[in-house]
Amino acid sequence: MGLSYQDFVKKYQLDDFKTGLELRGHEKINFYNDLNEIFKVICKIFDKLTTISSLRGGQVLMSLAKLQTRESVVNKTDVKNGLNVDRLEKLMHAFDYLEQQNYIKIKRKTKKFHIIQLNDQDNPDFKLFQEIVQKFWRSPQEDKESIRNWSDKK
Amino acid sequence: MRNTPSLKEYINREIDNLGFKLQEKRRSWISFLILNSISVLLLLLIEFKVIYINIPLLNTFFRGFLIIYLFISITIPILWRFSYDGLTVEVKKNYHVLLNPHYRIRKSKIKDYQLIGIYISSNRVAFKFNKHKNKLFTDIVRTRWLPRKRKSIISKYGLSPFLRFNEFSTPLNFQKQFLNIVLALQEWDKEKKSISR
Structure with missing residues (x-):
């Protein structure tokens, strides 16, 4: 099982604002080590994302990580819409590459309907990746909606 | 070389996909x-x-x-x-974004140039010497990783008395960079009101 941001917050009760955070002796060392471990995984995620050679591979992975937490079934068109890309063909190479790399799993239900999933069994670091993306990343579709609302407001 | 029909067509499609309209400004x-x-x-x-x-x-x-x-x-x-002629996108009343495509025909043997680039800049948002607005502008620029200077000579050497957001993109990341500068304008529009109060 991969490292989790939420487990880290829960372990040290960082979201409990009623009580103060007191760390003594080994607790402090464990906290420091856990924090370093999280940063190490984040660095590994950076490294993996930057070495994805397919043009939109990194974006596809992020969009999938965001969608997968919200919806039970994610298909290629959902990813395309999330990234606000006009044609699915632009992402085909990325899907193939990520499947080859074992980063994602594609279940081909029909000729056109393909369900995709992050392969977090083989890549345990995806758990933290998914948590970060879900919490902090805004997809181009969300950005587009935000600016459309602002633009239409008089 | 500033423009090619295919590049313009590409930009037009991307802008259209975001729900805006591309206009050509030649003044x-x-x-x-x-x-x-x-x-x-x-x-x-x-x-x-x-x-x-x-x-x-x-x-x-x-x-x-x-x-x-x-x-x-x-x-x-x-x-x-x-400096000012180019493709514009009106994103909201009083806010527009100027696009300047650049295409280098000659390949340099010494430098490895990015062949196709699009310089994106906003309209003037404030006077440079307004302390509060300058601070807000700097904050937005920092948080959004926007380049501080644009390509024009006036801006390059800090001669312009006005503040405007700048961004650089290639055709591949054009949409994301365009969204970034429009979101910067949106943030500016919201935060500016709190300064004025």
Whole structure:
């Protein structure tokens, strides 16, 4: 099982604002080590994302990580819409590459309907990746909606 | 080289996909027309001796002025053309984004240039010497990783008294970078109101 941001917050009760955070002796060392471990995984995620050679591979992975937490079934068109890309063909190479790399799993239900999933069994670091993306990343579709609302407001 | 039809078509499609409209702005010809009409008029008036200065010192001054004016009337429209003419997108009332595509035909043997680039800049958002607005502008620029200077000579050396957001993109990441600059404008629009209060 991969490292989790939420487990880290829960372990040290960082979201409990009623009580103060007191760390003594080994607790402090464990906290420091856990924090370093999280940063190490984040660095590994950076490294993996930057070495994805397919043009939109990194974006596809992020969009999938965001969608997968919200919806039970994610298909290629959902990813395309999330990234606000006009044609699915632009992402085909990325899907193939990520499947080859074992980063994602594609279940081909029909000729056109393909369900995709992050392969977090083989890549345990995806758990933290998914948590970060879900919490902090805004997809181009969300950005587009935000600016459309602002633009239409008089 | 600034533009190619295919690049323009590509940008148009991307902008359309975001729900905005691309417009082509060419205002340099107005300055060219006005400045050069005055030049022609002055030269005609001199030719037909309507303007005739008898005093040698004044005559020298007038000639000097005329030479400077003729030089300016040619250079200003050219500078205008490269700095302000281009493709614009009106994102909201009083807010627009200017796009300047650049395409380098000649490949340098020494430098590995990015062949196709699109310089994106916003309209003027504030006067540089307004302390509070300058601080807000700097905060937005920092959080959104926007480049502080644009490509034009005036801005490059900090000569412009106005603040505007700038961004650079290639065709591949154009949409994301465009969204980034529009989101910066949105943030500016919201935060500016709290400064004014």
